[in-house]
Amino acid sequence: MMIGFLKLHHVSFAIQDLKRAKQFFGGALGLEEISRPVFRFPGAWYALGDRQLHLIQSPDPESDRQRRINRADHVALEVRDIQAVRNQLGEAGIEFREGGNRDLGIEQLFCQDPDGHVIEFVHYLGTDQAASG
Numbered sequence: 001m002m003i004g005f006l007k008l009h010h011v012s013f014a015i016q017d018l019k020r021a022k023q024f025f026g027g028a029l030g031l032e033e034i035s036r037p038v039f040r041f042p043g044a045w046y047a048l049g050d051r052q053l054h055l056i057q058s059p060d061p062e063s064d065r066q067r068r069i070n071r072a073d074h075v076a077l078e079v080r081d082i083q084a085v086r087n088q089l090g091e092a093g094i095e096f097r098e099g100g101n102r103d104l105g106i107e108q109l110f111c112q113d114p115d116g117h118v119i120e121f122v123h124y125l126g127t128d129q130a131a132s133g
Contacts, residue, residue, distance in 0.1 A: 010045075010052035011075050013117050018042045018057045020114045025053065028092035048077065074110075074118035082107045082123040 015021040022044055025031045031046040031053065042057040053075075079085055089096050089111055099108025102125070109121045 008051060010054050011048075012054040012056055013075075013113065013115065014058040015043075015055050015113075015115045016058065017114065018044060018055065021055050024094075024113050025055065028088070028094055030088065074120050076120040076122050079121050079123050082109060082121065085109055085121045 013021075022033070025044075025046055026033050031048065034045050034047050034052065036043065036045040036054075041059075044055045046053040046055075086096070086109065089109070094111050096109045096111040099106065099110065099120070099122075101108055105125045107123045107125060111119055111121075113119060
């Protein structure tokens with residue numbers, strides 16, 4: 001019997017400081033915070049198109065940080081306008097780097113959230129709408 005996967009539902013990040021993480025994701029990136037169940041631990045949920053980002057305040061953030069493998073562990077967010085991302089990150093004082101794959105038809109920017117999670121913003125050149133994946 002096949003499992004019958006429907007779609008990726010959400011990505012979760014362990015965070016150290018909920019207020020600081022909310023300032024980054026809701027403030028600097030402008031993600032829409034959505035309601036979440038009343039769990040026994042602090043956190044926040046954000047809409048990512050028709051998917052979600054879940055932030056979970058960790059009781060042992062240093063242990064979580066040590067378990068991260070490397071920068072290959074990241075979340076990629078497809079965007080319509082990469083220049084708007086450059087502008088918004090710059091205005092928020094968030095450092096980022098370019099991906100260097102423009103010759104492959106892809107523009108990428110990479111930054112880190114306050115807890116060190118790598119976030120990639122990707123735009124497929126020649127498109128003004130989400131590419132199928």
